[in-house]
Amino acid sequence: MMLLMLYLIAITAEAMTGALSAGRRGMDWFGVVLIACVTALGGGSVRDVLLGHYPLTWVKHPEYLVLTTAAAMLTVILARWMRHLRSLFLVLDAVGLVAFTLIGCMTALEMGHGMLVASVSGVITGVFGGILRDIFCNDIPLIFRRELYASVSFAAAWCYMLCVYLQLPSEQAILITLFGGFLLRLLAIRFHWEMPKFVYNDEV
Amino acid sequence: MMLLMLYLIAITAEAMTGALSAGRRGMDWFGVVLIACVTALGGGSVRDVLLGHYPLTWVKHPEYLVLTTAAAMLTVILARWMRHLRSLFLVLDAVGLVAFTLIGCMTALEMGHGMLVASVSGVITGVFGGILRDIFCNDIPLIFRRELYASVSFAAAWCYMLCVYLQLPSEQAILITLFGGFLLRLLAIRFHWEMPKFVYNDEV
Amino acid sequence: MMLLMLYLIAITAEAMTGALSAGRRGMDWFGVVLIACVTALGGGSVRDVLLGHYPLTWVKHPEYLVLTTAAAMLTVILARWMRHLRSLFLVLDAVGLVAFTLIGCMTALEMGHGMLVASVSGVITGVFGGILRDIFCNDIPLIFRRELYASVSFAAAWCYMLCVYLQLPSEQAILITLFGGFLLRLLAIRFHWEMPKFVYNDEV
Numbered sequence: 001m002m003l004l005m006l007y008l009i010a011i012t013a014e015a016m017t018g019a020l021s022a023g024r025r026g027m028d029w030f031g032v033v034l035i036a037c038v039t040a041l042g043g044g045s046v047r048d049v050l051l052g053h054y055p056l057t058w059v060k061h062p063e064y065l066v067l068t069t070a071a072a073m074l075t076v077i078l079a080r081w082m083r084h085l086r087s088l089f090l091v092l093d094a095v096g097l098v099a100f101t102l103i104g105c106m107t108a109l110e111m112g113h114g115m116l117v118a119s120v121s122g123v124i125t126g127v128f129g130g131i132l133r134d135i136f137c138n139d140i141p142l143i144f145r146r147e148l149y150a151s152v153s154f155a156a157a158w159c160y161m162l163c164v165y166l167q168l169p170s171e172q173a174i175l176i177t178l179f180g181g182f183l184l185r186l187l188a189i190r191f192h193w194e195m196p197k198f199v200y201n202d203e204v
Numbered sequence: 205m206m207l208l209m210l211y212l213i214a215i216t217a218e219a220m221t222g223a224l225s226a227g228r229r230g231m232d233w234f235g236v237v238l239i240a241c242v243t244a245l246g247g248g249s250v251r252d253v254l255l256g257h258y259p260l261t262w263v264k265h266p267e268y269l270v271l272t273t274a275a276a277m278l279t280v281i282l283a284r285w286m287r288h289l290r291s292l293f294l295v296l297d298a299v300g301l302v303a304f305t306l307i308g309c310m311t312a313l314e315m316g317h318g319m320l321v322a323s324v325s326g327v328i329t330g331v332f333g334g335i336l337r338d339i340f341c342n343d344i345p346l347i348f349r350r351e352l353y354a355s356v357s358f359a360a361a362w363c364y365m366l367c368v369y370l371q372l373p374s375e376q377a378i379l380i381t382l383f384g385g386f387l388l389r390l391l392a393i394r395f396h397w398e399m400p401k402f403v404y405n406d407e408v
Numbered sequence: 409m410m411l412l413m414l415y416l417i418a419i420t421a422e423a424m425t426g427a428l429s430a431g432r433r434g435m436d437w438f439g440v441v442l443i444a445c446v447t448a449l450g451g452g453s454v455r456d457v458l459l460g461h462y463p464l465t466w467v468k469h470p471e472y473l474v475l476t477t478a479a480a481m482l483t484v485i486l487a488r489w490m491r492h493l494r495s496l497f498l499v500l501d502a503v504g505l506v507a508f509t510l511i512g513c514m515t516a517l518e519m520g521h522g523m524l525v526a527s528v529s530g531v532i533t534g535v536f537g538g539i540l541r542d543i544f545c546n547d548i549p550l551i552f553r554r555e556l557y558a559s560v561s562f563a564a565a566w567c568y569m570l571c572v573y574l575q576l577p578s579e580q581a582i583l584i585t586l587f588g589g590f591l592l593r594l595l596a597i598r599f600h601w602e603m604p605k606f607v608y609n610d611e612v
Contacts, residue, residue, distance in 0.1 A: 023404025030354045032402045045254065050453065052462035054256035062320040076402045116470040135339060135543060150438045198440045198484045200431025227608025234558045236606045249458065258460035266524040280606045339543060 003174060007103060008067065010096030011040040015068035017093060018133050019075035020082060025137050029076065035136055036072035037065060043129035047104050047121050051111060090189060094152075098181035101126035101153045102174060105160050115165075119157040126153035148188035151195055156181030207378060211307060212271065214300030215244040219272035221297060222337050223279035224286060229341050233280065239340055240276035241269060247333035251308050251325050255315060294393060298356075302385035305330035305357045306378060309364050319369075323361040330357035352392035355399055360385030411582060415511060416475065418504030419448040423476040425501060426541050427483035428490060433545050437484065443544055444480035445473060451537035455512050455529050459519060498597060502560075506589035509534035509561045510582060513568050523573075527565040534561035556596035559603055564589030 018039030022032040041058050048056045058064050075082065082089075104125025108118035127150045159180050163173030187193065222243030226236040245262045252260045262268050279286065286293075308329025312322035331354045363384050367377030391397065426447030430440040449466050456464045466472050483490065490497075512533025516526035535558045567588050571581030595601065 023402040026401055026403045028399035028401045030399055059321050079404050117467050195436035197434055197436050198431040199434045200487050227606040230605055230607045232603035232605045234603055263525050283608050
């Protein structure tokens with residue numbers, strides 16, 4: 001139940017960040033809606049296609065498409081107030097990242113996959129929406145160059161795996177992962193923690 | 205029957221527009237053929253993968269691959285006359301857009317999906333070939349910045365849904381949708397109708 | 409057996425070329441690992457998704473993910489020696505290209521598809537890892553502008569088809585294809601053989 005609430009908050013928040021990205025490129029309303037839907041539902045769709053987990057979430061629950069479309073149009077209307085909400089977005093986005101990751105792990109475990117595949121499934125669900133958004137907007141995916149983001153998703157996935165391995169009750173495992181991942185992401189933003197970069201130059 | 209004819213015209217025309225895009229980037233012949241196939245068959249493939257509708261069209265009918273490859277090579281040979289055919293292409297492209305959309309809607313309805321998913325399936329089939337072409341050529345997808353294009357696909361999808369809902373005979377539903385969508389697209393080109401744009405600027 | 413050995417060499421080599429590409433863009437370690445995995449396993453994944461061939465290779469054998477991740481991290485550590493190994497990479501990459509193509513053809517034939525679909529499956533397996541790598545790094549896919557590369561994959565696919573058609577024993581068919589394809593690729597690099605390019609310019 002709580003996870004469904006978090007999921008709905010997460011796709012709404014992700015749809016809004018997608019709509020803002022589209023607006024930075026001056027796309028028309030249709031593009032805004034498409035990028036919003038891809039950002040919010042793309043991670044789960046890529047996971048489901050790769051695992052052969054049909055039907056996809058938005059095919060089973062088309063009302064999620066209505067929700068992300070509404071969130072996108074709301075973003076267009078409220079754009080001028082959006083920049084004052086930046087911290088709120090960062091928080092909602094952190095919630096979304098961890099909630100998506102959890103759902104991705106749980107989906108793969110339910111299908112009977114092992115822990116390694118489940119953790120990859122979690123990371124794909126968590127970060128691929130943003131990667132697709134950046135590919136559609138013709139950017140180099142941002143997640144590779146920002147503060148810990150994919151790494152938070154990865155850490156949350158393994159935190160959940162550990163809880164499952166220790167046979168903690170399901171609710172406890174979810175709560176620990178959510179709070180742990182959320183905290184790690186906020187700390188990473190606050191203190192600008194970054195993964196080391198690999199800079200390679202052929203010509204030198 | 206007529207829909208099959210339109211489909212074959214549509215994939216030929218789309219393959220040619222794909223080949224021209226590849227030529228603008230100076231790609232080699234293999235790239236030209238690949239982009240042509242992706243443009244012509246990519247929308248349907250994305251739809252089939254997302255809906256889990258196997259086998260894909262070109263796997264079932266590999267002769268379509270031969271047709272799109274032939275269209276691509278013909279485009280290379282006839283390139284110098286292509287610019288005089290621009291209006292013809294716009295017309296064929298409009299036919300293709302509406303035919304693809306129709307086929308996408310019908311595929312989803314046959315699989316037992318509801319109207320919302322069916323309309324999304326129609327729009328994906330109609331516009332994703334062009335989106336993939338632009339991603340492969342490293343452009344921002346054009347459809348988000350041109351005259352009504354995706355919106356025509358969307359309108360055609362809902363026009364068809366309305367006909368189905370009113371229980372019109374199948375042929376009538378198809379004909380009404382084709383003519384309506386085709387007319388809307390030509391009017392949009394003629395009078396430069398555009399969707400409103402959403403321009404968002406963080407820095408101001 | 410030998411094909412499995414070649415496959416493991418191939419995904420290791422492809423993972424390393426992916427990691428070097430990510431390094432050229434200054435991505436962080438997570439990006440390096442992701443690009444490495446996509447380059448090494450992306451071609452086979454795209455093939456499996458398009459053919460509906462589940463589970464995917466890396467879902468069935470998650471140890472391949474560990475191998476590509478290890479190869480990526482090794483590349484980061486050994487980066488300063490990498491430029492002296494360029495010829496070695498070209499050779500390994502040629503092995504990988506032909507091995508991937510062979511595996512793609514065999515997978516499709518085993519599923520009961522015809523020769524045309526099987527050859528397309530081989531080319532997709534051979535070249536899509538590199539295409540995805542370039543899309544993720546926001547480049548125009550290189551394969552369309554280099555020496556014969558996709559064409560080698562295509563030639564290898566049809567060489568194998570011919571061997572199958574002539575009912576040669578499986579080992580002979582594989583060996584002939586591997587040596588033929590490998591030789592063709594090395595000759596293409598050595599003598600800078602290229603496909604003719606299609607350059608199209610609207611404005612003139």
